[in-house]
Amino acid sequence: MSLVTIIDYGAGNLHSAAKAFERVAAGLDDRPVIEVTSDPDRVRQADRIMLPGVGAFAECKAGLDAVDGMVEVLQERVIGGGVPFLGVCVGMQLLASEGREKLVTPGLGWIAGAVEKLTPSDPTLKIPHMGWNTISVLRPHALLAGIPTGPDGLHAYFVHSYHLVTDVAETLVATADYGGPVTACVGRDNIFGTQFHPEKSQALGLQLIENFLRWAP
């Protein structure tokens, strides 16, 4: 039986994420076990790893760093071992080289780029970018398979004031439009991240989680 760990480092809506993963897992043949954990040894044994995160970049990074051995295990398993990885919201932003929210903070550096404040071209647009938006896929990806996208597609739930601006175009998988392109999904190899919340995005989110649980990068 495969193990999916959702990392608990004191930042995030873990109950919602766990419930959404459990709902999807129950419908899969191999019934993967969903475990919320702050134990690096459990993460080391995981077949898939999900990193949630809400709040500010610097606080989340400090929270992750404060879990003894966690960043090291993530490096070992995700970068070294090729374990499928999904980062959500700030858990996705943490993949960047650095965050520029309040202060400049180094990230995990897995997706080259920086987390920067949204600057919609229309100054009347509200910040945070909060609510349901459609996404446009720039590069087809297994995690978006079977999901209707584009202006007439399904919607994803966003709530953020910053986004990950990638340095390498190939790592930008999907965008939303909010007075200009806003990073919605990033990815490379066995690493994927969504700025929106799959666990709060109804049909689109559950399909993305299912795709992640089936993903063999």
Added chain:
Amino acid sequence: MSLKTRLIPCLDVMGGRVVKGVQFVDLIDAGDPVAAAIAYDAAGADELTFLDITASHEGRDTIFDVVARTAEHCFMPVTVGGGVRSIEDIRKLLLAGADKVAINSAAVNDPDFIERAADKFGNQCIVVSVDAKQRLDQRVGGDNRSEWEIFTHGGRRPAGLDAVEFATRLVARGAGELLVTSMDRDGTKSGFDLALTRAIADAVEVPVIASGGVGSLQDLVDGVKQGHASAVLAASIFHFGTFTIPQAKHYLREHGVDVRMDRAA
């Protein structure tokens, strides 16, 4: 711009059961909040708001169970308001599955609390409830005051604060969204206080949810078009079946408001 206007049904909860107050008195018990949440989720509601109106008194812990059970069934954003007074209250609600908390009295009494909460959990999950009434005295504007003042305790207690000034100040302290409720209109079915909604929406950078007074589907359109709200909240028109969520979404779309139709076909 393809961000959609949000339609938010609100469930007033007391002791773990749904009620809807008309002008915050005369409560009618009308159901199980989790069942209602599941129905709204299936109907295509964009978010759900629970207002725990028992919060100031006993039975406080029932809301955590309601939120946790809702999160098991509904994969949509949930906001919880009512009696949120401490960092620990917020942490427990977020851990139970809430995405945002709406804070009223504590924001009035201690604006520092909003700053601490926003620093801790992020601005995006801190909603400040702006409960406002039109002033009884007419000396408006002479000292930069707006027409409205802030009330707490379900509209019973005047706070002696100007509503627009309060809203602007709390956004500066870290509120990521404002839930603007006209205490004059709440429960009256006579429409939002559009001037109040617009005065605040135009003054702040963050999204405003219009609340209080919806009686018709046109009221929802007016809240967006005239009130400049990013989201519209209603309780009784949905809860008592006067209109369905899909009916409201079709009406909004037909009247030029861009809404999410994923489940409202």
